[in-house]
Amino acid sequence: MTTYQLEVIENTAKKDKPAQDQIPFGQTFTDHMYIMEYQTDKGWHEPKIVPYGPISLDPAAMIFHYGQTVFEGMKAYHTEDGRVLLFRPEKNFERLNLSSERLSIPPIDEDLALEHLKQLIKLEKDWVPKTPGTSLYIRPYIISTDANLAVGPSSTYKYMVILSPVGSYFPGGLQPVVIHVEDKFTRAVKGGTGMAKTAGNYSSGYQAQANAKKEGNADVLWLDGVEKRYIEEVGSMNIFFKIDGEVFTPELNGSILKGITRMSIIELLNSWGIPVTEKRMAIDELYEAYQAGKVEEVFGTGTAAVISPVGELNWQGQKMIINNHEIGELSQKLYDTITGIQTGKVEDTLDWTVEIN
Structure with a gap:
């Protein structure tokens, strides 16, 4: 029988916290983590908050051999009046289950996952x-944990949550970046795993x-894997274009992360x-618009950076200089508004934030 009573084992050996102006991304971790197990005959069970530390896995655990895993990324923000806010966390758990479905991983209870995350962050x-x-x-x-070299879905899994304080994504300010349009390697194709947040999608882009x-x-801007013509997304971000006063972004097609x-x-x-x-966008059509002087702003979007303005696109030896390598007015307004909502400085009229009480 599935048991959802949350057990909390507090860490008695608390760590020193890093100086807040010297926090590297993803290298410092908090005192506790969350673990919940899955077995076919029990479902998800025995959720725990435990001291942060190594876990033990059999060398034959399927995660090591077949990469059956999914993950998410979200943030908690401290407001000036002392509150802690999450930004649309229910959407992350919804997407985690969509990724799990694609990777043949059993879904978690989204409401329970959010409630337990709140308890973990409250402790931390x-x-x-x-x-x-x-x-x-x-x-x-989520990782697959069966000690089994047969090719197929695991029957046991671990769902875990770890926390890491991180510094500003733009320590030197919000500066436009230079992006290479990749027309050799392929990130994903329709029908593959591009729409899922799974490990292999990222490591296959390293080269x-x-x-x-x-x-x-x-970074690189990926094109579709079939014709190498249609724009998809940047390595870790979706992409937007302001062209002749209008805003465009590639449509979700099964190979682009939602x-x-x-x-x-x-x-x-x-x-x-x-x-x-939201439309199918060809890189050559973008270049034609650029030559006509119509490309006004380009920016990436993602959890880590929120908005990452693009100052230059390099495609087949051609340089597209965007807005004279300066952040555009719309990009700046979007960045200020989203980060303002996340940190409580801008009124959340869209009901996007969740407070940790």
């Missing part, structure tokens, strides 16, 4: 940094990203009376 509230631009990064994930960085680019920030940007723009067109 002192770890939420207060310096502007900082936050507590939240990483929920292309490394090659791009050697040429002075910050970004929470992407969704929020579209809803926010619509609330401002600025329609966003």
Whole structure:
């Protein structure tokens, strides 16, 4: 029988917290973590908050061999009046289950996951940094744990949540980045796992990203895996274009991640009376618009950066300089509004935040 009574084992050996102006991304972790187990005959059971530390897995655990895993990324923010806020966490758990479905992993109870996350963050509230631009990064994930080399879904899993205080994504300010348009390697294809947040989607992009960085680019913009023509997304972000006064973003097609920030940007723009067109976008058509002087702003969106303005796109030896390498007015307004809502500085009229009580 599934048991959902949350057990809390407090850590008696508390860590020293890092200086808030010197927090590297994803390298410092809090005192506690969350674990829940799955067995076919029991379902999800025995949720626990325990001291942060190593876990033990059999060398034959299926995660090591077949990569059956999904994850999420979200943040908790400290407000000036002392509250701690989550930003649309229910959407992250909804997407986690969509990813799990694609990877043949049993779904978790989304309401329960959110309630237990609140309990974990409440216990770790002192770890939420207060310096502007900082936050507590939240990483929920599921791994397959069967000791079995047969190819097929696992019958046992671990669902875990770890927390990491992180510094500002832009320590030097919100500066436009240079992006290489990748036309050799393929990130994902329709019918594959591109729409799921799963480990292999990211590691398969490392080589292309490394090659791009050697040429002075910050990341790559992926094209579709069939024709190498249609724009999909940046390595860790969705992408938007302001062209001749209109905002466009590639439509979700089964190979593009359904970004929470992407969704929020579209809803926010619509609330401002600025329609966003989701469409199939060809890179050569973008270049034609650029040559005609119509490309006004380009920006990526994601949990880590919220908005990442793009100052230059490099495609087949051609440089597209966007807005003279300066952040656009709309990009700045979107960044200020979203981060303002997340940190309680801007009124949340869209009911996006969840307070940790």
